[in-house]
Amino acid sequence: MALVVQKYGGTSVANIDRIRRVAQRVAKTFDQGNDVVVILSAMAGVTDGLIELAHKAAEEPAKRELDVLLATGEQTTAALLAMMLQGMGYQAQSLLGHQAEVVTDCDYGNARILEIGAKRLHQLIEKHTIVVVAGFQGYDIKGNITTLGRGGSDTSAVAIAAATKADVCEIYTDVDGIYTADPNICPKARKLKTISYDEMLNMASLGAKVLQIRSVGFAKKYDIPVHVRSSFNEEEGTMVVNEDSGMEQLVVSGVTLDKKQARVTITKVPDQPGIAAKIFSPISEAGIIVDMIIQNTRQGGQTDMTFTVPKIDFKRTMEIAGKVADRIGAEEVLGDTNIGMVSVIGVGMKNHAGVASVMFNTLARENINIIMIGTSEIRISCVIEEKYTELAVRVLHTAFGLDADE
Amino acid sequence: MALVVQKYGGTSVANIDRIRRVAQRVAKTFDQGNDVVVILSAMAGVTDGLIELAHKAAEEPAKRELDVLLATGEQTTAALLAMMLQGMGYQAQSLLGHQAEVVTDCDYGNARILEIGAKRLHQLIEKHTIVVVAGFQGYDIKGNITTLGRGGSDTSAVAIAAATKADVCEIYTDVDGIYTADPNICPKARKLKTISYDEMLNMASLGAKVLQIRSVGFAKKYDIPVHVRSSFNEEEGTMVVNEDSGMEQLVVSGVTLDKKQARVTITKVPDQPGIAAKIFSPISEAGIIVDMIIQNTRQGGQTDMTFTVPKIDFKRTMEIAGKVADRIGAEEVLGDTNIGMVSVIGVGMKNHAGVASVMFNTLARENINIIMIGTSEIRISCVIEEKYTELAVRVLHTAFGLDADE
Numbered sequence: 135m136a137l138v139v140q141k142y143g144g145t146s147v148a149n150i151d152r153i154r155r156v157a158q159r160v161a162k163t164f165d166q167g168n169d170v171v172v173i174l175s176a177m178a179g180v181t182d183g184l185i186e187l188a189h190k191a192a193e194e195p196a197k198r199e200l201d202v203l204l205a206t207g208e209q210t211t212a213a214l215l216a217m218m219l220q221g222m223g224y225q226a227q228s229l230l231g232h233q234a235e236v237v238t239d240c241d242y243g244n245a246r247i248l249e250i251g252a253k254r255l256h257q258l259i260e261k262h263t264i265v266v267v268a269g270f271q272g273y274d275i276k277g278n279i280t281t282l283g284r285g286g287s288d289t290s291a292v293a294i295a296a297a298t299k300a301d302v303c304e305i306y307t308d309v310d311g312i313y314t315a316d317p318n319i320c321p322k323a324r325k326l327k328t329i330s331y332d333e334m335l336n337m338a339s340l341g342a343k344v345l346q347i348r349s350v351g352f353a354k355k356y357d358i359p360v361h362v363r364s365s366f367n368e369e370e371g372t373m374v375v376n377e378d379s380g381m382e383q384l385v386v387s388g389v390t391l392d393k394k395q396a397r398v399t400i401t402k403v404p405d406q407p408g409i410a411a412k413i414f415s416p417i418s419e420a421g422i423i424v425d426m427i428i429q430n431t432r433q434g435g436q437t438d439m440t441f442t443v444p445k446i447d448f449k450r451t452m453e454i455a456g457k458v459a460d461r462i463g464a465e466e467v468l469g470d471t472n473i474g475m476v477s478v479i480g481v482g483m484k485n486h487a488g489v490a491s492v493m494f495n496t497l498a499r500e501n502i503n504i505i506m507i508g509t510s511e512i513r514i515s516c517v518i519e520e521k522y523t524e525l526a527v528r529v530l531h532t533a534f535g536l537d538a539d540e
Numbered sequence: 541m542a543l544v545v546q547k548y549g550g551t552s553v554a555n556i557d558r559i560r561r562v563a564q565r566v567a568k569t570f571d572q573g574n575d576v577v578v579i580l581s582a583m584a585g586v587t588d589g590l591i592e593l594a595h596k597a598a599e600e601p602a603k604r605e606l607d608v609l610l611a612t613g614e615q616t617t618a619a620l621l622a623m624m625l626q627g628m629g630y631q632a633q634s635l636l637g638h639q640a641e642v643v644t645d646c647d648y649g650n651a652r653i654l655e656i657g658a659k660r661l662h663q664l665i666e667k668h669t670i671v672v673v674a675g676f677q678g679y680d681i682k683g684n685i686t687t688l689g690r691g692g693s694d695t696s697a698v699a700i701a702a703a704t705k706a707d708v709c710e711i712y713t714d715v716d717g718i719y720t721a722d723p724n725i726c727p728k729a730r731k732l733k734t735i736s737y738d739e740m741l742n743m744a745s746l747g748a749k750v751l752q753i754r755s756v757g758f759a760k761k762y763d764i765p766v767h768v769r770s771s772f773n774e775e776e777g778t779m780v781v782n783e784d785s786g787m788e789q790l791v792v793s794g795v796t797l798d799k800k801q802a803r804v805t806i807t808k809v810p811d812q813p814g815i816a817a818k819i820f821s822p823i824s825e826a827g828i829i830v831d832m833i834i835q836n837t838r839q840g841g842q843t844d845m846t847f848t849v850p851k852i853d854f855k856r857t858m859e860i861a862g863k864v865a866d867r868i869g870a871e872e873v874l875g876d877t878n879i880g881m882v883s884v885i886g887v888g889m890k891n892h893a894g895v896a897s898v899m900f901n902t903l904a905r906e907n908i909n910i911i912m913i914g915t916s917e918i919r920i921s922c923v924i925e926e927k928y929t930e931l932a933v934r935v936l937h938t939a940f941g942l943d944a945d946e
Contacts, residue, residue, distance in 0.1 A: 150593070150596045150597060153597065154597075184616075187556070187620065188619075188620070188623060190556045191556060191559065191620045191621075191623050191624045191627065192623045192624050192626065192627030193627060194627070195623040195627070196622065196623045196626040196627075198633070199619045199620075199622045199623040199626070199633075199634055200619070200623065202615060202618070202619035202622075202634050202636070203615070203616060203619035203620065203623075205615070206612035206615050206616050209608060209609070209611070209612050209615070210590075210609060210612050212608070213594075213605045213606070213608035213609035214593065214594070214597045214605075214609065215597075216602065216605045216608075217594060217597050217598045217601040217602045217605040217606065217609075218597045218598050220598065220602040220605070221597065221598030221599060221600070221601070221602075227604070227605075228605055228608050230608070230685075232638070232683075233683055233684075254683075277638075277639055277660075278639075279636075
């Protein structure tokens with residue numbers, strides 16, 4: 135008898151009929167001889183509706199109260215599924231964040247799970263009761279309701295899978311797995327059977343928005359196999375697993391695209407110790423997340439500092455950078471929002487030389503100029519002109535042998 | 541500095557604009573130098589909508605899960621009001637049932653409050669924070685969410701007023717107080733300045749649905765003055781108080797009407813010890829609430845037993861009574877749904893003879909036949925033909941000097 139944790143996203147529980155399909159799927163898994171813990175999101179659109187309502191109540195709604203409001207969304211679906219399963223003759227019970235003992239820090243709206251008590255969860259599982267946990271929510275040590283940020287139910291699911299020592303954590307969503315590239319951009323993209331936690335971490339942060347990134351970190355830490363699959367069909371999806379556990383032997387597993395970054399360059403920065411801190415401290419204090427940073431040495435003890443920030447923070451960043459440039463005696467600040475970042479990702483890279491040169495040659499063959507380059511152990515990213523990004527994804531996908539068979 | 545508990549019903553928080561008016565009223569009370577605890581209902585219609593949703597999920601929704609679902613209604617309004625007050629520059633915080641430590645029994649859907657810890661409430665009040673408590677909800681000792689039944693927010697409010705030793709509990713509703721009769725039936729009805737707990741208990745159970753009856757019991761037990769008033773104007777409403785505290789000197793405070801009862805008569809019941817138990821035990825075991833019971837002695841050791849039950853339970857009651865009649869050797873079972881009960885209520889009755897004869901004479905003068913009579917210390921009720929009930933209310937209202945001045 136296995137313990138299966140299943141998480142269903144907002145589109146999978148968007149209305150009563152869809153919740154009924156979820157109930158049937160849960161029941162089927164139980165009937166196959168498994169214990170089942172279900173984690174639910176709010177009905178699609180409900181969370182956005184509540185946020186809209188909050189903004190009618192106050193210009194900047196207090197974060198603690200916003201979490202109290204938002205938590206009702208998952209409370210609703212959890213209660214509905216539990217009563218539906220009971221109506222079908224199954225033992226079932228809903229648990230809210232505090233009842234499932236999901237303890238978080240008190241960073242309202244973006245809380246992190248500190249621990250999961252799971253005492254009540256264990257008691258219910260022992261009695262073979264199907265437990266339906268409201269995702270996305272927890273509580274801090276003072277008993278205040280917290281929420282885990284966009285996609286937080288994924289993290290709820292993986293954390294609860296870890297706390298209950300589940301055999302697998304299934305994430306049901308409206309896509310049927312992880313693809314080698316975005317099929318809307320690259321028609322030859324194909325579904326991966328497996329992907330490693332580290333690859334997924336790189337994919338998620340680069341725009342393949344299937345799993346909340348924190349959930350992947352949790353899964354990696356506790357070695358929980360995560361099965362990403364569609365709630366609308368019975369097909370196997372993609373297993374996110376430890377890279378040692380019999381994965382496909384691919385050098386590159388995916389090509390991703392991020393068009394949400396903008397580039398900022400500060401020219402003729404005096405090249406002296408501590409200068410990077412002087413530039414990036416005020417930016418991070420403004421809550422702006424810097425992704426890629428490139429520093430080129432120039433003549434005469436001066437350097438150019440180039441970095442990327444989210445496009446929505448571009449204007450603020452330019453203002454801050456302007457002040458910093460004056461203070462440190464740099465020449466000028468240049469910016470560009472017409473860029474995109476194309477990345478190839480794969481744990482296979484660790485043991486394969488030449489991935490970078492294949493990437494650069496492929497882009498050169500299409501006359502695509504590379505503006506910035508950044509690399510990590512399992513990723514190579516190139517910043518290029520925005521208008522070339524879709525083309526770049528397609529040619530790289532082909533170059534690394536990822537195209538689906540005709 | 542006084543501590544004021546204010547409860548706002550569903551129509552008072554029906555949408556964002558109305559909640560804003562509530563916020564302004566709360567703020568005004570606070571600005572006048574009071575500490576304020578607010579108890580809210582769900583937006584009008586929301587609870588019914590959720591019940592409908594639950595019945596789409598399951599034919600007979602599990603009661604525990606239904607309470608989890610329904611509790612979201614008050615959670616929503618409490619969070620919205622708290623963030624609105626904060627947006628207006630006030631210190632405010634929402635508390636859910638379990639956070640306000642509203643401990644109940646585990647009779648889901650109709651739970652009774654056992655105690656209120658109120659530790660956190662006290663801490664917040666000491667800091668002059670406006671506390672917004674989600675009404676209608678509590679939790680049992682196992683940590684399950686419970687709800688207090690229709691109108692339960694009234695009881696939440698009075699119980700919290702008792703736990704915090706509040707100076708007054710204000711119930712804001714869509715009527716502006718307690719009237720001597722239903723103004724829709726009796727145009728000359730007038731608003732009472734004061735009414736005693738006991739009168740209110742009798743009024744509530746007889747159809748003047750302004751306060752949940754349990755809340756009045758609570759108020760009486762802890763001697764909490766309850767001010768029933770309109771959320772749509774600034775007028776004083778009706779104070780529900782201890783009968784010794786300077787009330788108006790009326791013999792009769794109100795005339796009420798209950799058309800929801802039906803009459804059942806079992807004829808020629810053998811008049812022997814234990815016969816009443818044999819008749820009423822199977823009825824109460826079926827969950828049917830018997831209101832009035834009249835027993836007339838007849839010749840030959842036989843008696844007629846007449847009683848009233850809610851009209852919705854009439855058919856079931858007739859079936860049960862039929863079986864009981866066979867078993868105990870009674871003659872037959874007669875029933876009548878075309879009845880209504882008219883009552884006059886007043887603590888002044890205790891010290892005034894002749895109230896009953898005024899009532900009977902007044903009805904006789906209009907040729908209204910009295911089918912059953914029941915009395916208590918502060919109430920006289922007559923069951924009459926349904927078609928005469930409105931007329932009866934009006935003539936009794938005049939006879940007891942309750943008519944408003946022209």
